[in-house]
Amino acid sequence: xxxxxxxxxxxxxxxxxxxxxxxxxxxxxxxxxxxxxxxxxxxxxxxxxxxxxxxxxxxxxxxxxxxxxxxxxxxxxxxxxxxxxxxxxxxxxxxxxxxxxxxxxxxxxxxxxxxxxxxxxxxxxxxxxxxxxxxxxxxxxxxxxxxxxxxxxxxxxxxxxxxxxxxxxxxxxxxxxxxxxxxxxxxxxxxxxxxxxxxxxxxxxxxxxxxxxxxxxxxxxxxxxxxxxxxxxxxxxxxxxxxxxxxxxxxxxxxxxxxxxxxxxxxxxxxxxxxxxxxxxxxxxxxxxxxxxxxxxxxxxxxxxxxxxxxxxxxxxxxxxxxxxxxxxxxxxxxxxxxxxxxxxxxxxxxxxxxxxxxxxxxxxxxxxxxxxxxxxxxxxxxxxxxxxxxxxxxxxxxxxxxxxxxxxxxxxxxxxxxxxxxxxxxxxxxxxxxxxxxxxxxxxxxxxxxxxxxxxxxxxxxxxxxxxxxxxxxxxxxxxxxxxxxxxxxxxxxxxxxxxxxxxxxxxxxxxxxxxxxxxxxxxxxxxxxxxxxx
Numbered sequence: 363x364x365x366x367x368x369x370x371x372x373x374x375x376x377x378x379x380x381x382x383x384x385x386x387x388x389x390x391x392x393x394x395x396x397x398x399x400x401x402x403x404x405x406x407x408x409x410x411x412x413x414x415x416x417x418x419x420x421x422x423x424x425x426x427x428x429x430x431x432x433x434x435x436x437x438x439x440x441x442x443x444x445x446x447x448x449x450x451x452x453x454x455x456x457x458x459x460x461x462x463x464x465x466x467x468x469x470x471x472x473x474x475x476x477x478x479x480x481x482x483x484x485x486x487x488x489x490x491x492x493x494x495x496x497x498x499x500x501x502x503x504x505x506x507x508x509x510x511x512x513x514x515x516x517x518x519x520x521x522x523x524x525x526x527x528x529x530x531x532x533x534x535x536x537x538x539x540x541x542x543x544x545x546x547x548x549x550x551x552x553x554x555x556x557x558x559x560x561x562x563x564x565x566x567x568x569x570x571x572x573x574x575x576x577x578x579x580x581x582x583x584x585x586x587x588x589x590x591x592x593x594x595x596x597x598x599x600x601x602x603x604x605x606x607x608x609x610x611x612x613x614x615x616x617x618x619x620x621x622x623x624x625x626x627x628x629x630x631x632x633x634x635x636x637x638x639x640x641x642x643x644x645x646x647x648x649x650x651x652x653x654x655x656x657x658x659x660x661x662x663x664x665x666x667x668x669x670x671x672x673x674x675x676x677x678x679x680x681x682x683x684x685x686x687x688x689x690x691x692x693x694x695x696x697x698x699x700x701x702x703x704x705x706x707x708x709x710x711x712x713x714x715x716x717x718x719x720x721x722x723x724x725x726x727x728x729x730x731x732x733x734x735x736x737x738x739x740x741x742x743x744x745x746x747x748x749x750x751x752x753x754x755x756x757x758x759x760x761x762x763x764x765x766x767x768x769x770x771x772x773x774x775x776x777x778x779x780x781x782x783x784x785x786x787x788x789x790x791x792x793x794x795x796x797x798x799x800x801x802x803x804x805x806x807x808x809x810x811x812x813x814x815x816x817x818x819x820x821x822x823x824x825x826x827x828x829x830x831x832x833x834x835x836x837x838x839x840x841x842x843x844x845x846x847x848x849x850x851x852x853x854x855x856x857x858x859x860x861x862x863x864x865x866x867x868x869x870x871x872x873x874x875x876x877x878x879x880x881x882x883x884x885x886x887x888x889x890x891x892x893x894x895x896x897x898x
Contacts, residue, residue, distance in 0.1 A: 560674040642807050709819055739813065781797025865878075
C-alpha cells in the first residue's frame, strides 16, 4: 500500500515537472501545489490558514465595524500561536455551525442584537452564496463572532455602564481563551454553562420562553377593574372575578379555569399563590390595587425577566460555592443565610427609601455587636437632628443621645435604631445589617423605610446561627448580651461573605417566578442600555 501511494506521488510530481517546463515563464499552477499538500497533510492536521499580526490588522481595516473586538481577537490568536481555530483537514469544524446557530437565536437569551456584516457571515454557511470570502477572512470573522457572542451572553454590558446605574457587586472575569477551550471540548456548554453563568440565569431563561409563548397565544386578557370596589372577599361575585380567575389560570397560579365569577375557595388559593410570588402578605382578601398589578402588560413582564437575566450575567457563579454566605435581594425585602448549600434562615427586611437607597455591593461580616451604640450619620444630624434640637433643647437626652468627639451617639437600649444586634461589614457607604425596634413595619408589603441600612426581623436568630459552633456563645449568653445594657463586640473567627443584590424577577428552586416592585426605578434604565443599539 505504501508503494502504491509513493507511485502516485511520483506520477503527480512528473506531471508537475512537465507543467513547470511547459509553463516555465509562469508560476506553478496553484492546483498542483494543493494536490501535493494533500499528501503532506496527516488526517488530523488542520488546514494551514495564514494568520499573523499584519493579516489581523488588515482584516479589521477591511471590516471597520468590528474594530471594537480587535483587541480580544488578536489576544486569542496570540495565545494560540496564530493557529487556525475554525478549520480542520476537512474544512470548517462542526462547532462553527453550532456557534452560528446560537448567534442567530440570541432572542432565546433575552438579547436583541445583530453583529455587523450579518450578510457576509450568513454567506459562510450558505453553499449557494455568490459572495464567498477567503478562508483567512472566514477564520478571523468567526473568531470575531465568537467574541461577540461570549461578550453578549456570558459577560453582559460593560462594567462602566453597570457602575453608572449603581451596581457595585464585583463583576466576574472571563478568559475568552479558556472559555473557548471548554466550548470546543464540550459544545453543549453553549446551551448551558453553569461555570460561567449564575444558575438563576437559566431559570429565568426557561420562564422567558413560557412568557413569550403566553404573549404569542394572545391569552393575556385585560381585567376590567371597578375603581369603586376596594377589595374582593369570599363569595363576592362579578365579571372582574371571572377575569381574575382566567388570568391566574394562564399564569399557573390556578390549576384550571372553572369560568366561575364567584370568589370561592379555589380562587382564593390562586390569589394566595399570586400574592406570594409578588411580594404580598398571603391573606385571602384581594385588594383592587393588587388586581391592577395583574394587569401589567405581558411585554413588560418579559422585559423585567430579560433585564434580570442581564444582571445574572454579571454575577460570578463561584460565590454560591463558598461554605456559607448571606444573600440580600433589595426589591424582595429578603435575606437568606446559606450554609453548605442549604438555606438556614430567611428574614424579612427594611431597606433604604427612594432618597437614601440601599447600595448594591458586597462585603464580609467581620464582627457582631450586641446592644450597640449608634453613631448618627452626619446627613441625619444636618437634615433632621439639628432642627429637632432647635425645637426641643431636651431632644438628645430624651432620646438617649449625647455629643461625643463632634458626633452624636445614641446609647444602647430598646429605642436604639440599631436594635439589639448589629452585623458589621466595613464599607465606605456606612451601611449595616442590624436589628430594629420598629417591628411593626414588617407587617407592610412595602418596606423601603430606612436611611440606607438594612434592618432585619430575625437578628437574634442570625446571631445564634453564626455563633452556634462557638461554645462561648450559647443562646443564654446571646440573650444576656442583647439586654440593651452594655455594648459587646465579638470578632468572628471566619468572615461571612454578604452580597446585596437587586433583582426584580427571581425564580425559586421549584421553578416559580417571583416579581418584585422596582423600588429604585432601575429596570427601564437597564432595558434602555440593553436595547439602545441592536446592531454591533
